[in-house]
Amino acid sequence: MPADALTAPRRRRAAPRHQAQEALRQREAHLQFLVGRIPGFIWTTDTALRLTLRMGRGLEAIDAQRPEVLGHHISHWLGTEDPHSPTIAAHLRALSGQAATCEQQWEGRLYSNHLEPLRAADGTIAGVIGIAFDISERQQAEQALQAAKAELEARVSERTAALVLANQQLQRQLAERAQVEAALRESELRFQNAFQHAPIGMALVNLDGRALHCNQALAEMLGYTRDELIDKTLAEMVPADDLTAAQEDRRRLLAGEVDSYQAERRYIHKSGRIVWTYTSASLVRDAEGRPLYTISHLHDITARKQAEQALRDSEERYALSVAGANDGLWDWNIEANEVYLSPRWKAILGNAVHELGADPLAWVSRLHPADAAPVRATLAAHLRGELPHFEVEYRIRHSDGTYRWVLSRGLAVRRADGRPYRMAGSLTDITERREVEEELRESEERFRKIFEEGPLGMALVGRDYRLVKVNATMCRMLGYSEEELLGLSFADITHPQDLETDLRLAQQVFAGEIPSYQIEKRYVTKPGGLIWVSLTASVITGETGQPLYGIGMVEEITARKRAEQASQRHQAELAHALRVSTLGEMAAGLAHELNQPLSAIVSYARGCVHRLRAGAAEPADLLYAVEQIAEQALRGGEILQRHRHFLRSGAPSHEWVNVNVVVENVGRLASSEARAEGVAIRLRLTPLLPPVQADGVQLEQVVLNLVRNAIDAMREGNPAELCIHTTLGAREIEVAVEDRGRGVPPELGERIFDAFVTTKPDGLGMGLSISRTIVEAHGGRLWATANPERGTTFRFVLPLP
Incomplete structure (x- = not known):
């Protein structure tokens, strides 16, 4: 029988198995290829934390030559069995159904790990899936990627050789076909789990830039559902300011100019806010090298960016506050004994920026001799840790030779053993403040001497009008001891008839309606007698202008x-x-x-x-x-x-007096004498004049004296008419007596109001003097003016209440 006839059935039986093995090889190669594009690695464990899968281009940096860890407990791979280590603790949290993150140091490199529960098709926890990202320098990541590629190629070669061997043994492995297919399904499931449960955003993007597939992490990161993200483009997801750079990176990737790219990129959240990401992308090709799609990994770095911005804002605020405070800065390297002095520090002492080097003696040598020792002692105490801060005021020599007062503050930075190795602080020019303080001290000392030793009685009064402080003169004046007076209010020692006015004025000065007041009043002494005093009162105010105390100066x-x-x-x-x-x-x-x-x-x-x-x-x-x-x-x-x-x-008696009535009475009194002298009296009175406080008899005496003088001045005159006017002003009433007589001789002028000065041959010269005295006693004025044609007008005014 021909050999072909014998081998043909065997070849037919081996063909399906060979096809399955080839499909498995291609899928695993595809899976390895996809996972190899992740900037890190993925692993899975069962519920006993035995490694069941390790994939990723980052493995070669930590454990590339030890594949025997598969099937072993995770601690065999980590090199520690401490259940409290962050990575083992994170695996345990993932087994409990919680996502966990941690950092792991492998072979001198730092990895950021994210772990999720690995669930079976029925939703039960079947193990842990983890993904690690190398967060070392970008160059190291690229080198790790190349190493991962080499390892992947080696593994592909190994798998290819194994498949060739398997192909030769297909007849013996037909029974294993079901196992191979199950392994393929499990491999696909692991990839899907790795993609869907990855802690970072992942997306497959077709060649025209539209999303084909994305995982849940990306959807949550950007606020969309996974279905909403499908078919989204860069132009829809990236701010306009970043779009050109994003499109250029993608163009270079598709053109084969780069194998992958990494960039910090902003994306627009569905709510409109900005999400910062660290994005890496690579191109996936088919077996012939034709581009299929790109795979992108997006790590949310918004919190880091916000922290960086907050730091920049804080630094800017600090710089502005320092500039606004107009303080100089200094920074002392204690171990090198070198000091940095800011331009403002030098300017405070009148030096240019290029003057004063790094030698601390530039500061020490300028200290005022009287302040040098205290400053050194304070500095030493702070460096020894006895004082929490260095803060001292002292004098320092300016470049013009004068001394300026400054406030220096600082804080030492210490090593773990407490030794200071650096100290920094600020310098504030307080010369003006110290001068003001000195002036204030001198002013307070002068006030104290005036208060305690002055010839006037002085008292401080609280808002409740109680005496807070009195001097010895006040005590002697009233016959009280200081302790006795401090228990009283000024109302207790004021005569009842004077109290209402004093209280009203005190209320006005405390309310800020008037700055001060001066009155003459009576005090009741301790023995029961009365003394007259002149009181001048004002208030002492606080920094915001609120009244604190009333202060009174009392002259007996x-x-x-x-x-x-x-x-x-x-x-x-x-x-x-x-x-x-x-x-x-x-x-x-x-x-x-x-x-x-x-x-x-x-x-x-x-x-x-x-x-x-x-x-x-x-x-x-x-x-x-x-x-x-x-x-x-x-x-x-x-x-x-x-x-x-x-x-x-x-005695004079002040009462409410109608000035028009006074003038009318005088007109009647003088009418006979006027008729006898051929003088006509005309009254021109303003109606409804308000009354004034006055002695009516004394006012009649003043008006009558002026009228009789006018009658006397018009003897033998023609025409002989006398006019009496009353006029209402804004705050006073005026009375004018106008004649057409011979007038007052110019050489007399104001002397006409002096005692014993007269123009009458038989006169005493007392009438006008007494009249002016009476008017002034009523708070008014009396004067005379020459009329334009002939005669004189005497006028006096009385204040309205």
């Missing part, structure tokens, strides 16, 4: 007030005497004024007598005559009462 004026009272009595007596003298001078006019009602009374009385004697008296006629007699008697009584009121003696 009891003797002066007694002298004033005596002077007032004397003035009143003198004014009364002048009024008596005035009425004496007006006696003829008074007699003439009384003669009219007396003559009328006599006439009516004689008529009644005549009619009664004749027996022809009618009751109606007699009644009329008697009524006229009574009316004329009342008129005479009013004339006498008016003159009697004018002659009233006694």
Whole structure:
């Protein structure tokens, strides 16, 4: 029988097995190829933490020559059995169903590991899947990639040889076909698990830039579902500012100019926010080398970027704060004994940037002799660890030879054993502050001396009006000890009649409505006596302007007030005497004024007598005559009462007075004398004048004196008319007496108001002097002005309340 006839059935039986083996080889090669593109490696374990798979181009850097670890416990691979090691602990957390991350040092390189539970088709945990990324330098990662490629090629060669051998033994391995197919399905499942459960974003992108497939990590990273990401393009996912660079990287990859690329790239989250990623991408080709698609790995580095930005912001804020504070900086290398001095540090001492080198003596040699020892002692104490900070104020010599006050602060940096090896700090020019403090100290000392040793009584008063501090003069003035006064308020020692005004003004000054006030008031002494004082009060304010204390300066004026009272009595007596003298001078006019009602009374009385004697008296006629007699008697009584009121003696009594009424009374008093001299009195009064606080009799005396002077000045004049005006101003009432007389001689001027100065041959020269005194006692002014044509106008004003 021909040999071909014998071998043909065997070849037919071996063909399916060979095809399955070839499919398995291609799929595993494909899986190895895809995993080899990951910048790290992947491994899986069963539930006993035995390694079942290790794949990835990063393995050659840590365990490339020890494949026997497969099937062994993970600790055999890690080189440690410590259950508390981060990597073993992370595996245990993954077995409990939790994702875990850790870092692992392998062969001098640092890897970032992410572990997830590996689940079977029914969802139960079948082991652990882990992925590690080399986070060492990029060049080392590229070298590891090349090594991984070589290892992969070697393994592919080994697998190819094994498959050739298997092909030769197909007849003996037909029974193993089902196992091979199961292994293929398991391999595909492992790849799917590795892709879907990878802790970083992964995507397969077709050649026109649209996503073919992506894992859950990428979807969560960008806020989309996996279905929403399919067919997305770079232009839709990358900010416009980054799009050109991203497209250029992809073009170079597809053109074969690079095998892969890595870049920090921004992506747009579905919510619109920016996600920073470390992106690596490589090109997947078919067996003939034709490009199929690209695979991209995206690691979320947003937190790191935010931390870097926060650091930059912090550094910028620190730089701005230092510049804003206008402080100089210094940095002392203790071990090298070299110091860095910033340009501002040098400028504070008047030096240019190129002056003052790194020698600390440049600072030490400038210390004021009196401050050098304390500064050194403070520095040494801080370096020994006795003081937590170095902070000291001292004087240091400026380049112009003067000394400046500075505040130096610093902090030492120490090694693990506590030895300082570096110290840095700042220098602040506080010369102006120290000068202000010195001026304040001197001011406080002056205030203390004035307060404690001054001749005036002084007191500090709280917001509740209680005495907080008093000096010895105040105590002697009131007869109290300091302790006794400090228990009182100023209301306790103020005369009741003066308290209302004092309290009102104190409230205004504490409220900031007035800056200060000055009043004359009475205090009640401890023995019960009264003293007059002049009080000047203001407030002491805090930094924000709020009142802290009231301060009062008290001058005793009891003797002066007694002298004033005596002077007032004397003035009143003198004014009364002048009024008596005035009425004496007006006696003829008074007699003439009384003669009219007396003559009328006599006439009516004689008529009644005549009619009664004749027996022809009618009751109606007699009644009329008697009524006229009574009316004329009342008129005479009013004339006498008016003159009697004018002659009233006694202390001045201030009451509410209508100035128009005063002027009208004077007009009536002076009317007889004016008619006798041929002078007409005209009153031009502003209606509804507000009343003033005054002594009405004294005001009548002033107006009458001015009117009589005007009448006297117009004797033998033509026309002889006298006008009295009242005018209401903004804060005062003015009274003016205007004549057309001979006027005041220019050489007299203001002397006309001096005592014993007169233009009358028989005058005393006291009328105008007393009139001015009375007006000024009422808070007003009295003066005279020459009229444009002829005569003089005397004016006085009285303040409104």
